[in-house]
Amino acid sequence: MKYSHFMQGVLLSAVVVTAVSPHSFAAASTQPGDRMDAAARLSVSISAESPAASASSTAALGTAFVQVAAGNYYSVGLRADGSVWTWGRNLLGELGIPDTTAVSSMVAPVRLNTLPPLNSIATDGYGYQLGVARDGTVWEWGSRPGYVRETQVPRALPGLSGISQVTTLQKYSFGLGSDGSVKAWMRDQKSGDSGQPISVSGLKNIVQLQSTSDYIYALDSAGSVWKLTVNASENQLHLSVPVRIQGLPALKQISMQHAYDAYGVDGSGKVWNWSTQASSSTGKLYVKPVSIQPSLQVRNVYVPPVMRCW
Template identity: 50%
Template sequence: MKKSLCMPALHKQLAVMAIAGLAISPQASALTAASPVAAVPSSFLSDSSATSIHIPVTQSTAFSQVTAGNYYSVGLRADGSVWTWGRNLYGELGITDTTATSNMIAPVRLSTLSEMTSIASNGNGYQLGVRKDGSVWEWGNRYSTDRESQPPRQLPQISDVSQVSTLNEISFALTKDGTVKAWMRDHETGESSRPVQVEGLRKIVQLDAAAGKGYALDSSGSVWIFSAELKDKQLNLSSPSQIYGLPPLKQIYVYNSTEAYGVDAAGSAWKWSITNASSVIKLSGKASKIYPQLKVKSIQAANGYAVLLTRQGEVWTYGKKPAGKEGKVKELSGIVSISAGDTHCLAIDSKGQVWGWGANQWNEIGVPRNSGDGMEYVPVRIQTPITVVINGKLLPASFPAMMNNNLISVPLKSVVKELGASLDISPVTNGSVYTMKHQQNTVTFQIGSTEAELNGQKLALSSPAYLITGATMIPASLLKQMGIQVVWDSKLSTLSISSS
């Protein structure tokens, strides 16, 4: 298992929506009281059939890259922000509080990452990203423990990087001068070693890594391979050797030694295998074309299958995974980027919208799990990612804000902490009573109830608070009713909350 737009006109059909009982306009506006709406439907908690309003994508909110990991996903937006969703059982997502929830039902923003230009994943919970300034950042499973998560942090000993690729213990970086560096991650501490240069590689334009080997594509279209392994906590790199017998390629993707793919300048897709039975690493047999009738732009692969993106924006699968069918994915068009995971696939369309299909047991597709087998056999659009800003700062939430049935809800504990409010949870016969105090106002409520008390007076809620995968969610309107300023900007898909 391993890793891994176009600006539309602003849609005008989004008139006025009731978000958590608050009327909002398509542009930035203060929220005002609206007519009460029904409580959050039970389908919202477990069934992807629940209707979700999708905010029109703008240049800033468009996604530019996605990677499908093992039961989780990571996305990079054009504004340089990084979002993640799906399983967090082993700290895959890089959020600060790994005990908060075992999975993210919708995209959550990693608040400490900004101005990122590319991302990569080993597919097993560890990610790297490159920032605009050429620095490299890491996040996800610490590797030294089963469940501990490493929040995003910069790797201090490497710079001037344009692309990264990573395995479980060894990572690689393509620097802006076309050379390649490698470093290891200590199994016990999770700390990274000082990068060393991979000698013999020049004019490299793309990197990949799989099954203990690094792959480098140079500017002439030649593919180079080298071994990377750890012995006695030391990184050992073999001298790179060229893989002969391949046509000049423009892009490569290697899942393992028997599932390697590439695309040439003419748009032909190739598959090949390698063998290192002797001291020389070479092709096993001949490279062969797949879907020779297609003009392919790029190819991605996972265990037992590959996904092809054509120059016309079509998506084709080679192999029946992840949804049991092989051939053209008829529901998709205008696609500009793809990613293949062992159990699910992701695609970005020309508007920057992300679509997913395949397994969704852990919400890795970015929608609620359906009530059947947890599969999405046709592509569905992920839930709208929502940025939350509190008192001018990004909310470092351990769970995302969510929009469903025209409602926005926010994670209670994260919001309380950043507002400087207090929260008390007292058990009662029929559940628990939540008491939130902010400045001069005190509100009490229970999960599932559309009634609350504000300073001792009864208060009607537009929708009830609810629990979902370990998080307590409250309607954004409740904050407004407590005298807290709440502003929605649909262009940026941003909810701003202010104490003053």
């Protein structure tokens, strides 16, 4: 892929759904080592496996990718064994590998060896990544604000424990506690250091977080969706009062495309699309929920945020 400064106004948008199916999907097995074989491809099994093939598949489970997060010209992947792999552009230190001056891009995934086994990953789309370790601590890596071709190698964030999920924007990040509470913190745009986490009031029993633009969306255990805005001034984090979005069915998973457009999956596997009003103080819908492909039963839906490439 060529990168061009003339690619102005290119918009990327897609909807990815994981449907209920008897077929199995797994990443191709690779040889031991820190660099994945570039010839590795996604393998799909649609027929009964022999005992030998089944044993081989079981052995390969650790190398299967269970989550992939994509940003501007780079990607981050999490394997079932908890290892993290990055590939793509590295001009801004996006990948988190130490020697950024010599490596401007990686065509094949490279493992970040200094990370502990992780349960989940997140990216702001512009080079900064977070991950949740299996002990509930939060780790960061990637681009440093204000620096070109310098990277923040993986390091743990202080003051965070018992976290199960994270989401991040360019200046702010949020963590979901195992008890359903939510934490928020800023990232200094000069030093790149993260500030002390604060508790987000008005949210409880949360099971999923999503962020887009300056909006945070939260799904609670009852299936209700909440939203709040976030901004900063004079190095202080300011959060609006969370409001519940009215008129939605009970949902089990959500995905936001941008600040106002969203998708969700209900308990029966039906996918819904809706739009909210711009005001952060109201939970009213701008466009009522519409069922998408009602004949499908879906486990989850992922809508990549609309990103502008310059």
